[in-house]
Every structure is written in structure tokens, then in C-alpha cells.
Amino acid sequence: MRLRARFGGKMITAVLILAACAAGVSFMVFQQGMVLAKDFYIIGVSPNAPILDDQRFHIVQVPIADSAQVLKDKRIDVYLTGASLYYRNDDRSQYAAGAMKTYLGKREIALLAQNYPLNQAFPLRVEINYLKAPATDIGSASPLTLADILSKAAKEKAAASPPTGGDITEGAGSQPLPPGEAIPNETDEMVRQQLQGLQSAKLIPEFKAEFAGQGEVIVPSLMSPPIPLAQVMLAFAYILPIFFISIFFTSGFLEEKLDRKLNILLSAPISPFQIIIGKMLPYIGYSLLIVILITLVLHGNLLLALAIFFPVILFIFAIYLGVALQYRTFKDQTFFSLVAVTGITGYLVFPAMFVGINDLSYVSPLTLAVQMYRGVDITPYQYMLSTVPMLLIFVLAVTVGSRVFNEEYLLSFRPLHVKIRDAIYYAMNKSHLAISTAIFSLLFIPVVFMVEMGVITISFNLPKALALGFSLFICVIIEEIAKSLTVVVTIEHRLVKRWFQVLVLALVSAAFFFIGEKLLLFMSLKVISESLFTTAVFAGNMLWIPLLVHMGCTSAVCLITWKTGLKGYPLAVLVGSLLHGLYNLSLIGVFK
Amino acid sequence: MAMVWREMKALRKEKTIMFAILIQLFIASFSSVILLGIMVYYDPGSISQNSQVGLDVGVIGNHNSMLIKYLVDRNYRVRIYDDASRAEASFKAGRLDAIVILPDSDKGVVNMKLVLPDMDAQATLALMLLKDPMERYENYLRDQEGVTLRYHDVQGKPFTTYEFLYTLIIPILMFFPAFIAGSMVIDSISEEVENKTLDTLLSAPVSINYITGAKIIASVVVGAFQCILWIVLLGFNGFSIQNAGWILLLSIMITGIIAILALLVALVFRDRERSQFIYSLVILVLFALTYFISPSPFALVARLATADPYVGATQLIIYFVMLAVLVAATPFVTRKLMSN
Incomplete structure (x- = not known):
């Protein structure tokens, strides 16, 4: 409509x-063919140089006699002849040489395949075998032992000996054989397959299950790494359409807010929760439809794709609901939407880049999608690690959204931090402060988790030595704010009358934050399957001390705020963060 | 001038610029992470140089193989085993990252076996780290067969980071402010239309072209400021940008072009939602079209930034002409659109 x-x-x-x-x-x-770096490297070529077919190279014909001078004058980056490549010592020339090395390497390999028999062109074949690794107590896919692999090798050797015996040794010696007379090797077929892969340049990246399968034979010079582009492409295929739909959702919401049509709805006999869900449902429906369509086009597993992307859709809508509720002008909305788009895309794409390299990549549901297309099984823990935080954020957004859904809040023009505090105030159950505080502490965890991920990512811009300290400190501040915010709101609105009430709430908040945090850690460790580390973390002392630190810091922040009022809150957070930070530093052994 | 100040003040109040800068910081950060991801796949060598990743390799079989020499050359710790069960015990105890089983001689076709841990992450890393010594070994075997590869001794520097930074990140950072500028012009026009403040301004003794001109100039100034900031920041991080003046000029001209187009879109559609949507599509199509200009704006920034001797002021003329035509035509078009 x-x-x-x-x-x-x-x-x-x-x-x-x-x-x-x-x-x-x-x-x-x-x-x-999309080439961003068109004509980026300037390659001087001699008349007998091979033909370069790569748009990154800007080719300049230079006679051999002038080549040294032209190269020295920096009018070309490198000089290519039929036999050699010449370059200078400066960066520009060195990078160009690096690019040429990769390009020429591939080209030469392709030429080898055409000009020589397979056995001479690719004399090394490597069979990959997987052996049950140390410290993994999870079910292993390879029941092999080294003895199995070795005995297989011995059998193959026996089979490879020619029946005539004696006069021809394995591998046909160093005499080049004319094509057609090469002794066939049983790995030849696998080499041929890899050659085909090299020749047919694929535009759409393959979803390889792993680098090389059990028993697969690879040739080092033909080995190509799996391209992480697939992850990025998946992100764009699924996430961008959902963004578009959610932007319409926010715009519609905001417009009704400005037109005061929402006021009419508010006076109708339906709950705010029903209004929000009712407004969201059609757009969620469109998004699901898109997920179904894309999965069908890409030939994925439909049910699994829905299970993976439904939480993602809810998460994106939760963020946009927040944007719509907080802001009154379109200008605000544009920028917050942009921040949200960048943040969410980063959060989804960045961990998924490391699929198969680092198991922490499972914090992003996109990793699940990549694994689905690769045909790898997904464990329940992996599914939970990536989707539970998203679902929790949705619950948080909708709960808070339906509590703050009143005219006074929606149409007030106040700074962001005031609006956030107001939202918590409205969302609280005033007769059960401790329970509200506990629930908020739990619900804040995924937010903290995601913000911290963002902080760590941003710290990549800083020099390495600074990056660790910076991200550690900011993360501590974020945690202290998350733990104390609810309590501070109760102080602000005079819901607590005595200092020990503040203390109790602070302790509850810290304890539940700690429990939630450890649950998240437990889930991630289950996924990462470092059993030793799990036992270390959950062993006695490691649990009690951090719990006490959390409680102590949060109590300090809350009590200082109780004494000094809201104006003292930034100072209180700073004190709490310093305490917490010192503990963290001692934990990583700075003071030893 | 007063109009420009009015716009600039409005922008500052909205704190929108801070967000724009934040977004760009995000883009830059995420790109560096993505770059790290790419490097893990393509350039494991550079990672092992940076973080001293060592590799413990057990060898069973031919003790005199050249492969052992190439492994040692890379500073990997090589242990030779006569007994498979001892090798297996070391592997299971986590003292070996990989086991290599070699046939008796380095002649002819060598069918070797590589045993890796049954864990995705470790196996991938070990395989990537072994790729280079195995390739050298392969070249040695080829050489024995009388097959020589040309150019295999070329050194050079790993170019992935360099190419990625100069052909993607820096151009994005230089053109993103232009995209934001257009978006801001649309917001500012549609807000005035919706709040009916445009009518008030129009009744004052200023022409519509002063108002729109002020909005465009304000957005271009803000865009230019962001570009300068980026050039300085990249400089601090040790990435030198050559021809910074020309790049800045190019970025300003493109910001101007986009801001004018955004203005026209906003005046045609009037409400913000549709204007922003059409504007995004227009930008998408235009940027795709520039791919057919040689050099495209992206490539031009990349080549200017790396001091390519074949580009300079001449390549900027086309953008100057485009901007000049738009500047000359906009007053007429604007008046026409307003009178409708």
C-alpha cells in the first residue's frame, strides 16, 4: 500500500x-571485468617481451637501448624483456615488480601446461591427509592414523612400479620424454582437473568446503586460496535488500510521527506493542520474501537460510526501530541510518571474512550462511552464538519501544543521552526495581558486545602499541556505563531513597552482567572448542575474582553518583573504569 | 556570503559532520580488517614476517631432499623421523604442525604426502605457510627435468596492501564526502519545503539562486574540509599522497557536480524520501558510468596519489567542463522548477 x-x-x-x-x-x-586499478602500474616492454593481458598494467613500448634511462627517470615502473624483469629500489617500482611477479608466475605456469608433458611441467604432487589433532575431544572427521597413511603410500609405490621391472625407475628419470610417451601417474587426472580450474577463470567464486579435502592431491604452483569475496557477495545479496526495506519502515514511522497520525493510533484501544509489531510485520514479510527468493536463486537450503536470516532481519529492524523512535528530523535519521548501515554491515561482514581461519568468525550469522553454501554442518552452539545476541537486541528494542511509546517521549526534542535515560525509565517496572535492573543488565550485554567489536575494529587504525591500550580502556568504560546506567536512572528519578538501596541495585546489576557475559563466553568457547581454555576459565578462582571486581567497580560508580548527583556521573564512570582497567592490566601481566 | 554562513551554522548545529567523519572512520577501519582477511589468504608470508609464526614440520622419508633445505631457509623448525610412530606421537602431543612424507628420491614425479591437523584453522595456516617452500621445491624438480621457469627470481614487494589502499580506500575516502554533500543538500531543501521556511526565505529580497547556491557552496566547503583531513591523517599514518592539490581539486569539482545534481533531484521530487531514493540510484548509475571514462575518477585519484607521470591537470579538464556547464545551467533550471 x-x-x-x-x-x-x-x-x-x-x-x-x-x-x-x-x-x-x-x-x-x-x-x-571490473578492474579498479586500471593502468595503475607502468610497464615498459621490449619488442620481444610477452604480451601482457591485464588491465592494471599501462604498457609503454621502450627500445632496449633507452630502457635503462627511462627506468631511471621514473617514466616507467619496471622494464620487461623476453627473459628478465628490471626494476628500481623505490617503493613504486618494487610494488609493480611484486604485481608483475604474481602475474608472470601464473602466465608461465599456464604456458608450461601447454608446452611440456604433465610429468615434467608438474613434477610435484602433494596428497593432503588430516590426522586427529591434539587437544580436540570433539568427534573427529578423520579416524586415520599415520600408519594407515604410510601403508597406503607403500601400496601405491608397489602399484606404481612398472610391470617390466628394473629398466625404468619410477618417475621416468631425467630424460625428457616426448609428449604421448610419458608414463601415466595416477595423480595425473587430479593435476588435469586443477589445470582446468586455472584456465577457466571463474567470475563467481566457488564455495569450497575447505582448502583441500581428505586425500585430495594438490600441486603447489596450481594451489589457489579460497576467495573471501564469496562472503562479501553473500552479504550484499542478502543484507542490502533488507536495508532498503527497513529504510522505508523507518521513513514511514517517522512521517506518521511528524504528521501526528501516531497520536490517533495511540488513542485507539490497541497496545503500543501491537502498533509496533503491526507496523513492522509487513516489512519483515517483504524481507523474508527476499531471503526466500535469493536462496532459491542461489540454490541454498531454504529452511536453513530462513533460520539464519530471520534473526538478522529482526536485528536490523530492531536497530531501525530505535532510530525511528529517537529522532524527530529526517536529517538526523539519514545520518543515523548511515551509521547503522555501516555498523551492521561491518559487524556481519568482518568476522565472516575469517571463515575457516578463525572460529570466532561464528559471531556473524553470515558465517553460517557461508558454511551452508559450502555444505558444512552447523552445530547448535554455533547457531546460538551468532543469533542469540541479535534476538536479544530485538527483544530489547521492542520492549523498550513499546514502553516509551507515548506522546511525550516520541515528540520531545532532547539530547540523545537524555532520551536514552528516559527510555530506560519508561521501560522499567517501578515496583520491581531489582528485577528490572537484572533484566536490563542482561539485555545490555549484546549491545556492549557489538559496540566493543566496533571499538576493536576502529583501534586497527592506531599504531599497534596504542591500539591495545585504547581498545581496553574504551571497552572498560563501555562496560561500566552499561552496568551502572539503570541504577543511575533510578537515582535520577528518585526511585531509590537510601544509599544501601543503590548498593543492592549496583550489586544485582554487576552480578547479572557478569553471569550474562560468562554465558556468552561459554557459548563462544564451545564453538572455539579449546577445551583446556574452558576448564581454565571456569576453574574456581577465575570466576570469583572477576565477579568481585565487577561488583566493586559498579558499586563505586553508583555510590559516587548517589553522592554527587547526575553531574558527577562522568567522573564516577571514570573512577570505576580506572579500577576495572587496573585489574585488567594486572590480569594480562603488565605489572609483573 | 551570509547565506553560506547560515547553512554552515545549521550544519554545525546538526552535528551531522561528526557523523559523516565517524562513518568514514568506520569504512577505513573495516577496510583494514577486510584487508587483513584478504592477506591471510593471499599473503601468509607477510603475516609470518609480522608475527613470527613459526612452523614445526616433521619429515619422514628422504632425509636429503631439497625440500628440507627450503623449509630451513624459511626458518621453520624441521625434525627428521625414521620411525612413523614417534612422529605420530609428537604430532598428537602438539609438538608438530605438519608431517611431510617424502618418497626416496628427488627425481621424476614426486608424490609426497602432507599430514595436517584435523582443524580447519590450523590446517589452512600450515598449508599457506608451506606453499612457498613447496613451490621452490617444485621449481627445483622442474629444473631437474630440464624445464626452467622464466622470471621466477623476481623479488618485488607484496603489492596487495598497496594496491588495495591506493585504488580503493583512498578514492573512497576522497569521494565519500561528495556523496554525503549531495545527501545533505537534499535534506536541507526538503526540510525547508516541509517546514515551509522556503516560502519565507523566498519572500525576502533574495533570489532562489542565492539560497540554493549557498547550500551548494556550504556542502562543498564541508566536503573539501573532510578530504583535507583525510590527506593529513593518512600522512600521519605513513601513507604519502602525491599531487594532493590536484586530488583535492578533483574532489571539490566532483562534490560540486553531485551537490548540483542532488539539488535538481530535490527540487523535482520535493519530499525527502523519494529524493533520497532517486538520488542514490542516480549516484549509483553515474559512478558505474564513470568506469568507462579513461581514466575513471577512481583510477585518476589512485594514479595521482602515486605520482604516475602520465596523469595531471589535463585529466581534470573534463570535470571542470562538466561543473561549468552545470553551474551555468542550474539558475535557469532552478527558476523553471520553482515556477512550476
């Missing part, structure tokens, strides 16, 4: 024309 109302007449023509242009242009770009 809404989409139709917005996009009628002039609009639809414009959208159609533009969409057609976009499709046409992207098709043409796709046909040409």
Missing part, C-alpha cells in the same frame, strides 16, 4: 529508467 502510494506516476517512470540504466551499466562493467 504504502509503497504504491509513494511510488506512483512520475516516480515509477524515474525508478524504472534508472533501474534499467543501472542494470545495463553493471552488465557492461561485468562484461569488461
